[in-house]
Amino acid sequence: MPSFASIGALLGVPARANILAALIEGRALTATELALYAGVSPQTTSTHLAKLMDAGLITVEKHGRHRFFRLADPHIADILEPLSELVVHQPVPERRKSRAPMDLRPARICYDHLAGNLGVQVADALKGKGYLEPLGGDFRITDSGTAFFAKLDIDLAALARTRRVFARQCLDWSERRPHLGGVLGATLCDRFLDQGWIKRTRVPRQIIVLEPGERALKRLLGIKVA
Incomplete structure (x- = not known):
């Protein structure tokens, strides 16, 4: 490195x-x-x-x-x-x-995982509901978290076998608090994209939350997208 x-x-x-x-x-x-x-x-x-x-x-x-x-x-x-x-x-x-970095503050992709205000809100909600627990510079998945990610068809055992860091606390430059990185963060971002909850825009790295995503985030994590 x-x-x-x-x-x-x-x-x-x-x-x-x-x-x-x-x-x-x-x-x-x-x-x-x-x-x-x-x-x-x-x-x-x-x-x-x-x-x-x-x-x-x-x-x-x-x-x-x-x-x-x-x-x-x-x-x-x-x-x-x-x-x-x-x-x-x-x-x-x-x-x-573009008007970056202001355009990137609400929601963006950091390499392959969610960042910006949205990414931090997701990480905060996962912690608040007891699905993730901070552990050093990483996150630990709880038993209830395992059940939650299973509902999203995310195979945690398969992710754990990869060579990447599993669930990293990645400090967000705009929010000054951690969002979820690592292979779990990347897989969660992919799931949001696949479900049509978020989509990329023409601005590099920027994403927006679509209506189905607003409903899903409210239902699953109690997040209200502004």
């Missing part, structure tokens, strides 16, 4: 900061796509990508003639997330501009 200091040094260059900000969303992107985010030429983007790979922050996957870049490890997103408020202020291509 790269050190916080090395990440901070790399973020000092706006183009590299924008590349990492684009990859926090969890998608794999081509060098051409990342050049648009970085606001520099493809040749310069290649240089930045090489530095980020050398630092162990990103990795590349080859599919046919195409090369796709993504964060090397989900934990890197946890480190980058608190820095997002700084990163999103860097120059971005005109077609990508």
Whole structure:
């Protein structure tokens, strides 16, 4: 895992900061796509990508003639997330501009799990109902929590066999309180998307809660979406 200091040094260059900000969303992107985010030429983007790979922050996957870049490890997103408020202020291509970070505060995706006010509300509700208990920097699933996630067709035993951290307390940069990360947070986010409770918008990382999601969150967790 790269050190916080090395990440901070790399973020000092706006183009590299924008590349990492684009990859926090969890998608794999081509060098051409990342050049648009970085606001520099493809040749310069290649240089930045090489530095980020050398630092162990990103990795590349080859599919046919195409090369796709993504964060090397989900934990890197946890480190980058608190820095997002700084990163999103860097120059971005005109077609990508928005009112971020304000657009991202209500609900967003941090790599592959829920963040923002919605993510923190979900974590708070899971704790309040006794489904999760803080344990160090992680969460522990209670017996009632096991039953709750089973109702959502989430196989906790299968998740526990993965190599990822199970349920991380990921500090939310906008709310200053933890949301649910790790493989459980990612799976819960996927379930919300699959059920049509939330959806992505054209703003990178931003999500909105749909009507079915408002009803489900109120019924399951007592959350009232503003």
